[in-house]
Amino acid sequence: MFDGYCRQIMQPKRVAYNKSDLECGFPRQDFQLQGLQCSLYKCNKYTQSCILYLHGYNGSRLEAVQYASFVCKNDFDFCSFDFQAAGQSQGDFVTFGLKEEENVALVIKYLKEKYFHIILWGRSMGATTALMYTQNNANIRCLVLDSPFLVLEDVVINLIKLKLHTPDIINKGLYELIRRCIAKLFQFHINKIQLPQHLNITCPMILLASKQDHLIPQYHFDSIFKGYLGHKRMVVLQSNHNEQRSTEIIKTIIGFCQSMTPQSRFSxxxxxxxxxxxxxxxxxxxxxxxxxxxxxxxxxxxxxxxxxxxxxxxxxxxxxxxxx
Known part of the structure; x- marks a missing residue:
């Protein structure tokens, strides 16, 4: 029983899609980096700024298509990719940001040859991965963090709660069994996925957080915001963790990115x-x-x-x- 459930956690079902599903009305260049499948959308003007979107757990670069046209219409180029073990990328299992941080480093190295400003926009696991990367690298212009988690243990316990509807004392016991099982099956320790209380990051940041998020407790958002050193802003959402973001929220995100990256208007x-x-x-x-x-x-x-x-x-x- 636990083996199967642990495999579901570490090897979520991949999102199936065709290349035609990635169309957004703007020119797209697909490329591959060491097994990672990536897409770069080009706006109609010369720009020195690119937004790199990092999808959530059980997601893919298909998640970014809904934002691509909004971003490109506002004179940014837009890049997305499938994390390892997601979508069409290679990989055996997810690591909730640990190995995904290396994926981000690889894509940013590629983008840095083309752009002066790189913005990271991450959702859920992607937002946590953005924090992990920026904690160790100072080459990011600004961050858009949509529902990041601070400690993976809390997320797994909430996953158990939502699936089994059992009380907390039982959920914590089940978590310990799952932790040991995952360590045995994948040689991966989920209890090590934890951000520091004080984040050594100084680039500007906008944090999207919802009190109605059933997966990530509110204190995660509050702790990340409080421990963030750079210029910061929190936008409170009225939606659950996996709900689609409204046009107004997308406009707020793009407006924040525009204010942080002066755009070049010449070729x-x-x-x-x-x-x-x-x-x-x-x-x-x-x-x-x-x-x-x-x-x-x-x-x-x-x-x-x-x-x-x-x-x-x-x-x-x-x-x-x-x-x-």
């Missing part, structure tokens, strides 16, 4: 030409200033010589007058 070619033009203009200005300064020095020296000659002439005339 790379024009930027390059303009930069060279500016440099040439500065060169000509500098040359002109040097010539003008030289002329002024010569004029000053000439004036000084003329003044000195006049003073000497006046002194000589005075001496002649004394002799007379």
């Amino acid at each position: 790379p070619t024009k930027y390059h030409d303009r930069l060279l033009g500016d440099l040439d203009e500065q060169k000509y200005i500098a040359t002109g200033i040097k010539i003008k300064q030289k002329i002024m020095r010569n004029q000053s020296a000439s004036t000084h010589n003329k003044n000195s000659a006049q003073i000497q002439k006046d002194k000589a005339l005075m001496q002649l007058s004394i002799l007379k």
Whole structure:
């Protein structure tokens, strides 16, 4: 019994989809990174900013399609991918952020060759993974955290509660049995998935949290918000954990990202030409200033010589007058 349930936790059913399901009306480039299946949506303008979406537990990059057109319409490029053991990516089991953090590092390395600003937008397990990554890396412009969890143990206990409808004292005992079973089957310790109370992160963050979340207790959101060092904002939702986010919430998220990333309105070619033009203009200005300064020095020296000659002439005339 426990073996089967533990396998369900560690190997959730993959979301099945076709490549056509990923369409959003904007150009899409699919690519693969060491077994990870990824998609990059391009907006219609040149931008130095890309939002990387991290899906939740039992999710896939299909989860991001509902946001892709909103993001691209607001001049951001948008990237999503299937975590290991999810969607169409390779992998045997999920690790609730531990190995997923390495997945994020791999994709960000790829994106950093194309973009100056990288924004992480994560939901549930994806939000926790975003915190894990940013805790160890300072190359993120800002964070969008939708329902992250602080301690995995609480989430698993709530999963048991929702499935079996048993009291807490029994749920905690069942959790201990499941923890041992998962460690035996997968050599993975779920009790080690826990964020620190004080997060060493300084980039701006917006946190989406709901008091009606039946999966993640409210204190998780409060602790993450309190322990966050950087500029932060909390948006209180009126929905359950897995409910779809409203258009207003999406607009709030995009507005936050826009305020944190000044967008470039010119093409790379024009930027390059303009930069060279500016440099040439500065060169000509500098040359002109040097010539003008030289002329002024010569004029000053000439004036000084003329003044000195006049003073000497006046002194000589005075001496002649004394002799007379």
